[in-house]
Amino acid sequence: MLSRSFKLSLRFILPLAILLSLFAYIVVPLMDNLTLRWSVRDLDNRSQLLASTLQLPLREYVQANDRVRIKRLFDSAVQDERLFALGYCDSNGQLRYQTASYPASLGCWNEPADGSKRRSLVRLPRGPVHVAETLIQDDANVLGRLILVHDMSFIERRSAETTKYVLGFFALLAVAISALTLVVSHLSWRGWLAGVKDVLRGQLGRSARAPSAAASPEMDPLIGELRGLLEEYHEERQRSSGESGAADWAPEKLKSLLQQDLAGDEVLVVSNREPYIHDAAADGTVRVRRPASGLVTAVEAVMRACSGTWIAHGAGSADKETVDRNDHVPVPPDNPRYTLRRVWLTKQEEQGYYYGFANEGLWPLCHIAHVRPVFRSSDWAEYVKVNRRFADAVIAEARSDNPVVLVQDYHFALLPRMVREALPKATIITFWHIPWPNSESFGICPWREEILDGMLGSTILGFHTPFHRKNFLDTVDRYLETRIEQEASTISYGGELTQVEDYPISIAWPDYPDIAPVEQCHREIRDYLGVPPDHLLAFGVDRLDYTKGILERFQAVERMLQLHPGMVGHFSLVQIAAPSRSDLEEYMSFEQRVRQLAAAINERYAGAGAPPIILKIEHHEQEDLQRYFRASEVCMVTSLHDGMNLVAKEYLAARDDEGGALVLSQFTGAARELHEALIINPYHIEQGAEALYRGLTMPVSEQRERMRAMRDRVRRFNVYRWAGHMLLDAARLRKREKVMQKIRAHSRGGLRRVG
């Protein structure tokens, strides 16, 4: 930076130095001349004064021809430091009396023979002298001339001294102006650079910002132009990304975006859950299973589009048999698009890291579901160890020093920092799939600083909603020494910058060409369940998790039947729940409570036809879920707290007939997007019951109107958009980093040259 400003200053300083030298060259002789003229005038006056003092005695001594007295008079007069010699010429032009110092060559200082004027300044071999004469008269008779010779060597001394001072003055002036120029230009450069950095940074932030206060106002037009260019680029990207709604996000578009903006960059995904699990069946064959997970549903769609490597825990009973010697397996098995790299964990590691710290600690910590988090030091130790293991796998899989790493979820809060330390140039995007609590709630975690520090190894940190994003910024602000730019949503920590953004996750818009029409699904599902064709159905599908509000859903069903007895025997809720984390005490007891409550409600309405709650605690294939979605009048999503909730979006996507109604908890991220749903507070049982009833009895025209709006939004704001936005931001940051590196390299280069 210094070198750049120094170079700029040099362009100004060099001409300045030349100009000042030129001035000095002209001014010094002028000054000399002036001083000489002043001195001559001084000496003229002085000579006159001296002559008038000497006149009287000299006339007397001349008339008396008293040589002794004349000599004495002359000698005492030349005691004067400046008066160098005296001479007296008679009226015949004869030098009659003179002091010993009188220059013989001067004679009577007669007019030059060539007729030119005599000059008072006479150059003698001993140096310059000033000569003046006064007539010595007796009444009207001229007796002779007194010639006074003054030493002028002091003029030369004075001139040399003046020259020295003038030159010194100019040199000082040059140094002062140069120093001032250097400082001002250095400050301006820094300010300008800060302005540029701000503009570049601001481009990724949520709003364009004013130039930095450090930037000088003269640079405003330049910074304004730069911002304009970047905004144009931003708009161009948005247009090409279909943000305006003109074009939809699709796998092809995500793929071309990756080729265009992250050309040649490799993408690595890290998650705990693997997208394909190989299990050994009882008959000895190997079966492939897709896990019930919102994260897998979303990220799998992205990986199909952009290929790369997905690093995950190999948890299936036949996983080890299906990998090669690098623990790689190409997936999807029927049409491989990317590589799955499996990481093996011991039972103890899985217990401590996954069940313990992640699911008994962080999961309840981040969800307000009134389940106490459990923090054990031994779990934490395993969590650190496993994060290190996965980080090592990322580092080993990376083919370049700057891969794009997509870190998934709360299982890997420490991994971003670990990868950053080994691959400082990597672009690390961490997505937190669950809510982020307020700072006070998060503060109970004994390793809160370590977790925040680990996460801030990320280049970009993503949450589902602005609310979770804000909670995170507040938490960091409270527990770490950082600089937070609220407007740009960036955290500056340890010299690194993390962009914190909200990227609402979504689904891939389904394409099931073979799916049966809605009427067929309606009929077949009712046949399968053994209920009459006009039986009303609500549908719920979740992992069996206490945050999903399954108990509250059952209570709402019961209350609806109490409030609307006409529904008894004509309505059932089909609840499909995939067993999840069933090794944990909390989940075991939750399953028990779910089963008990369903049984109790069904018991209460026994004998009234189909049971109000049809509970299936098992995993289902996506196609089966689609049929249930299409067959149900209502889908119930009643989470007590949920990052997003993909089931709500899957239901909307499945209803290409634009029929059905969605009951949606206000505590899901999805509720911030799906305003046309029947939004409820799941803790308010009556509200849930009424919303359910309203959904079951909603006129077709209203169903269509609400469905159309919500379906349109989910179709446009799909998972490719979610991934596309993150990757676009990553691409923009990578470009910005490249610009910064160039600026830094220039500055360093300049500094070396200056040094």
Ligand code: ADQ
């Ligand atoms: P989850 O808590 O797993 O995800 P969710 O978003 O509802 O919650 O996704 C569940 C997924 O599993 C859906 O795709 C659903 O179809 C599927 N599923 C559920 N039960 C199933 C079953 N019995 N059989 C088969 N499939 C089943 C976390 C966060 C969410 C966030 C996602 C994505 O908790 O808030 O939306 O990550 O970020």
